[in-house]
Amino acid sequence: MPASTELLTVAVPKGRLLEESSHLFERALGVSPRKLLEGTRKLAADAPAAGLRFISIRAADVASYVEHGAAAVGIVGLDVLREEPRDLYEPLDLGIGRCTVIVARPKGAAPLPRGVAPRVATKYLSLAAHHFARKGVPAEIIPLHGSIEVAPSLGLADAIVDITETGETLRANGLVIEEEVLQVSARLVVNRVALKLHAERLRRLIASLREVVAAPVRKGR
Ligand SMILES: Nc1ncnc2c1ncn2[C@@H]1O[C@H](COP(=O)(O)OP(=O)(O)OP(=O)(O)O)[C@@H](O)[C@H]1O
Ligand SMILES: O=P(O)(O)OC[C@H]1O[C@H](OP(=O)(O)OP(=O)(O)O)[C@H](O)[C@@H]1O
DSSP states (O other), X not given: OOTTTSOEEEEEESGGGHHHHHHHHHHHHSOOHHHHHTTSSOSEEEEGGGTEEEEEEOGGGHHHHHHTTSSSEEEEEHHHHHXXXXXXXXXXXXXXXXXXXXXXXXXXXXXXXXXOXXXXXXXXXXXXXXXXXXXXXXXXXXXXXXXXXXXGGGTSOSEEEEEESSSHHHHHTTEEEEEEEEEEOEEEEEOHHHHXXXXXXXXXXXXXXXXXXXXXXXXXX
């Protein structure tokens, strides 16, 4: 197929970004990846009228698919992009999946004695290490994959670095925010080679999405 008629592959994250990403594509191009992919075990669905093929990918893997060119375009949280920097073009803040990477500690915990390295539980190994290094604090990073907020109450950690949105999970586990590390929203990412090969089509796709991101959402959506 010539480069001009080939479907452009869009890596759409499963999980909590799927719904809002799908709304953006539906408003911009009239196609919803969620609707195309739901109710099937197929992980790819074509939208030929839009010139796109959507693939359903775990949020943590989208950047790899796009960086290596398996997908031309993807949607990734800024937390993921800053945790593991990639050679990707990041043309658009999609304004969805807003949350904050924070340092939290048990409510009422005494300040840590100077010279004692805090034990920090997190899945953001690099963001956490850089955050404490910038402050000159020699933290011991304890890698976890989830349910981070329970670690301090079990004596596994003195602090956590994790995402918060409503603050509900922190409150329910007796934690309070000590510092903000990174304000997060989802970004559109584009493969650098694809950007050269399909410059005009990608320029139009980015422009359509930029328009709906900037436009207020009509009531009832
Ligand atoms: N509570 C939250 N509120 C808003 N956005 C969030 C929240 N938690 C995560 N996010 C954002 O959504 C992205 C995807 O999160 P999601 O929970 O769907 O996947 P994940 O658990 O990181 O990955 P996996 O697919 O491996 O389970 C995160 O990288 C972050 O940018
Ligand atoms: O401030 P809140 O609105 O309570 O949201 C924060 C929670 O959301 C995310 O967890 P998720 O539900 O993705 O579970 P996991 O990371 O433990 O898999 C994050 O890791 C927090 O635990």
